[in-house]
Amino acid sequence: MRKHDLRALIRPDLLELPGYVPIEPTDVLAARAGIAPADVLKLDGNENPFGPSPKALTALAAYRAYHIYPDPDQRALRDALAAYLHVDDERIVCGLGSDDLIDLVLRAVIAPGDAVIDCPPTFGMYLFSAQVAGARVLEAPRQASFALDVPRIEKLASDAKAIFIASPNNPTGNLLPPGQLERLLDTGLLVVVDEAYIEFAGTQHSALPLLSEHENLVVLRTFSKWAGLAGLRAGYGIMSPALAAVLMTIKQPYNLNVAAGVAARAALDDAPLLAERACRIAGTRNALAGLLEAIDWITAYPSDANFILCRLEDVDALEVKERLAKRGIFVRYFDAPALRNHLRISVGLPEHNEPLVRALREIGRELRGE
Numbered sequence: 001m002r003k004h005d006l007r008a009l010i011r012p013d014l015l016e017l018p019g020y021v022p023i024e025p026t027d028v029l030a031a032r033a034g035i036a037p038a039d040v041l042k043l044d045g046n047e048n049p050f051g052p053s054p055k056a057l058t059a060l061a062a063y064r065a066y067h068i069y070p071d072p073d074q075r076a077l078r079d080a081l082a083a084y085l086h087v088d089d090e091r092i093v094c095g096l097g098s099d100d101l102i103d104l105v106l107r108a109v110i111a112p113g114d115a116v117i118d119c120p121p122t123f124g125m126y127l128f129s130a131q132v133a134g135a136r137v138l139e140a141p142r143q144a145s146f147a148l149d150v151p152r153i154e155k156l157a158s159d160a161k162a163i164f165i166a167s168p169n170n171p172t173g174n175l176l177p178p179g180q181l182e183r184l185l186d187t188g189l190l191v192v193v194d195e196a197y198i199e200f201a202g203t204q205h206s207a208l209p210l211l212s213e214h215e216n217l218v219v220l221r222t223f224s225k226w227a228g229l230a231g232l233r234a235g236y237g238i239m240s241p242a243l244a245a246v247l248m249t250i251k252q253p254y255n256l257n258v259a260a261g262v263a264a265r266a267a268l269d270d271a272p273l274l275a276e277r278a279c280r281i282a283g284t285r286n287a288l289a290g291l292l293e294a295i296d297w298i299t300a301y302p303s304d305a306n307f308i309l310c311r312l313e314d315v316d317a318l319e320v321k322e323r324l325a326k327r328g329i330f331v332r333y334f335d336a337p338a339l340r341n342h343l344r345i346s347v348g349l350p351e352h353n354e355p356l357v358r359a360l361r362e363i364g365r366e367l368r369g370e
């Protein structure tokens with residue numbers, strides 16, 4: 001039998017593409033640490049510690065047609081979102097979390113060789129998905145304060161098609177100021193504002209009101225964070241009807257599964273409870289930031305999301321992460337130039353703050369020989 005080199009058939013750029021580094025599920029983390037899953041303190045994925053709303057859990061248990069394919073037009077959830085957001089349903093496209101919408105937008109506007117602007121440090125899926133789409137990536141690194149370098153972006157805009165901006169930004173937690181957003185929109189780029197964490201900052205900071213004025217604005221949101229549905233993968237984008245029509249054409253027919261649709265609609269019915277939980281998480285975040293700042297080798301950056309980015313001094317961040325993991329506490333470490341010696345810590349419940357801070361103090365003493 002003649003052997004063929006399968007790699008010769010694959011796009012060469014994909015053969016060299018580093019994969020996105022995802023987080024692991026609780027059972028895998030527990031096995032790695034040699035502890036029971038119930039003993040894991042999982043603060044690495046920005047998941048909602050309260051879990052899904054009661055109405056979502058009830059709706060999932062009550063539904064009986066899981067053997068039937070989903071509605072390819074996503075009508076029930078798009079109608080519910082249109083009422084919730086006060087926008088026309090023709091502006092809405094749903095998918096497998098906001099990650100799916102990132103991929104769909106790129107496939108709609110990027111031909112191989114077109115450029116996308118990336119603003120690190122930020123959510124790694126923008127770079128990863130742009131590279132998978134065959135885009136050239138132009139970098140406009142953020143300033144030391146993690147604010148955007150808008151003049152740099154404006155210089156790059158004439159050679160690019162799109163830019164992705166998270167607000168609040170992941171992993172730095174800062175919001176995109178309205179004036180900067182207006183300047184980005186004036187460049188003519190397709191400006192995709194990822195609002196995965198907007199509910200923890202307050203939706204008054206959303207870019208949504210600008211949609212009717214700017215055809216080149218896309219707003220992405222997810223049910224993963226504020227609604228506690230990360231495991232079901234439900235997200236959506238709000239955009240111009242023309243772009244939404246293209247995304248509805250090119251998406252996988254059943255990219256929103258039945259369970260995700262059922263849970264997401266029920267979550268919208270339980271929005272007041274979810275908003276209250278988001279406020280409680282924000283309060284826990286502020287309390288945790290104060291506790292972290294009291295540790296002399298940690299600088300906790302201000303955050304409007306459900307996580308806190310910390311810069312460590314006099315100790316190695318990767319070593320701290322690994323020693324936390326041995327204690328069953330998992331946080332996020334980024335091997336990126338702009339985040340050298342930083343950790344991102346997700347906000348848990350109030351009772352999680354004490355064991356986390358105690359462990360950090362112990363590790364600090366161990367590493368500093370105190």
